[in-house]
Amino acid sequence: MTGSATFIHPGLIMIIGAVLVPLIPKGVAKKVYLLLLPALAYLSVMSMSEGNFWVIDFLGSELVMGRVDKLSLLFANIFTMAAFASLVYGLHVDEDGHHVASLIYPGSAIGAVFAGDYLTLLVFWEFMAFSSVFLILYGKTKKAYDAAYRYVLVHAFSGICLMGGILLHFGDTGSFAFNHVGALDMGTTLILIGFILNAAVPPLSAWLPDAYPEASVSGAVFLSAFTTKSAVYVLARGFSGTEILIVLGAIMAVYGVIFAVLENNMRRLLAYHIVSQVGFMVCGIGIGTQLAINGTTAHAFAHILYKGLLFMGAGAIIYMTGKRKLTEMGGLYKKMPITFILFMIGAFAIAAVPLTSGFVSKSMTISAAGESHLQFAWIMLTLASTGTFLSIALKIGYYAFFGKDAGLEAKDPPLNMLIGMAIPAFFCIFMGFYPQYLYRLLPFAIEYHPYTAEHVVASAQLLLFTGLAFWGFLKLAAPKNKLTLDTDWFYRLFGRFFLCFAHRVMLTIDEAVSNAYRTVLLKYSKLVAAESFVFDVKIIDGAVNGVASVVMGLGKIIRRLQTGQLQHYALVVLIGIVILFNILLFVL
Amino acid sequence: MNLEKIFGDPGLKRVYKVLFVIALIFFFCVGFFVEPHHIYFPWDRLPVFNAIFGLVGASIVIVFSKVVVQWFISKKEDYYDR
CATH class of the missing domain: 1.20.5 (Single alpha-helices involved in coiled-coils or other helix-helix interfaces)
Known part of the structure; x- marks a missing residue:
């Protein structure tokens, strides 16, 4: 099916709409306009039918700007939803430049998702890198400027790898079409490196915990959603079943957790958890079975919501107290009760506590590892699950919100920030109670029942005994005023x-x-x-x-x-x- | 919203701890009565495997991270600024 009647590119709605932001008068009009764009994009995604749209003939090759199928629809769906919630959260921001970047960035991520060929993908890929860097620059500290500089260098490298790979691939096949890649050769390996760099696969992951914690309060929320998950999408599209990804993903999941346990900077801790969570998805892509790909996409969907929520919570604390380190917090549940409750919903969701979105999504990938009899992957992913509960729900929960009262003067953030947090918090619970909402969006129609007695009891045992271990090691697990080195050490020094x-x-x-x-x-x-x-x-x-x-x-x-x-x-x-x-x- | 009454009360804190211990024991015991659907790995036959994995796994993560890894890669906060 080729045509343009039923397809309006949601990414372009946001990108073109972003350009007009400075022209809209400040005040209510601008706020309404800012929310209208992702809302229109969401409606556009909802009204789409599957097929190839906006096919352009370019130098004898076909460029497809709108490849619509279940996989791209799921990612476009969550990207527009995340953009909407994040924009609500960032409505109080007074800088037009910030808003422009925070519309172009999700817009280009959506563009990358709908790209049916490598050239269109590359253009949106670069747009994504260069619009997101402004969200880091708006952190407006010396550290943010330095981190942004390193970030853009790393992503320029990713773009170069991708472009080199695309040209070699074109030389081999004579086509720019972006479909599942069979065997790895020079060209496709370079493309894979470009993709896994954006997915923050170690040792190419240090850019993420380096840059995200330095971004502006709402900028970090946007960053947590789009770059890594668009990389997950392209990996799922092009490289499902590539065995090396099982190992990389499994290592990545535990790697992120180990660093998160060490970390003191709250947003850096959360950034390491993006690495860990994307590890689940990369591992699922490597496994490549229908259940694994369903698990990966379901996890990406749920993850974007709860990770955005967690970054919103951390941002709210920074916005209200100016503190970034766990050692400087403590006792905040009394001062910021709504933030605390919403944050803990996200924390329980990421830890896959029953009746949250994490429970219905994460277990699919682990089950897929079990179904394929991959012991190493299963152990690593389950270990990462315990570490996730440990370092987010327990560590942040305890040291930021409970623990020793740091005596900070604080209150809950402005209403728009709370609403921004409430949207993903609602979906974290809604999907936990009603997983079919998520499952019917998945690329493959398969039966999966998360709420079996066996699964619930296994999860409860895992989480409760992780809690017991945390209780036992409360002193050792306490955050310290230290800086942890990562592979960015090589290029930073x-x-x-x-x-x-x-x-x-x-x-x-x-x-x-x-x-x-x-x-x-x-x-x-x-x-x-x-x-x-x-x-x-x-x-x-x-x-x-x-x-x-x-x-x-x-x-x-x-x-x-x-x-x-x-x-x-x-x-x-x-x-x-x-x-x-x-x-x-x-x-x- | 005052959560202090719910979480700050010393009496209630004791209740939470007791509830936590009861939950630990309950789910540990329930494991023996739940039949596993799939046996993918040998440990799937072990009713309390996940409890042991949670306790040992989390302890390993904490100790490995906070002792071994920290020893290698923890530096002073101004490491990059010097």
């Missing part, structure tokens, strides 16, 4: 190594050369200069002066010959003729 190299090595060489010049060359050239001076004065000047004085003397003599009387000249001529005549006579 490259500049310092370069300076050190310049300072120690290059400067030493420079000084040695200067000294050699001073001691040898300079003296030598002074000597040569002195000798040249003597040569110049005595020989050159002497010769020039000598010639001049001879010429002057001759001139004086010759001057006497020039009497100015014609008779004398005639006499000389006559004498000359006589002499010549005599010579001629003698000669002849």
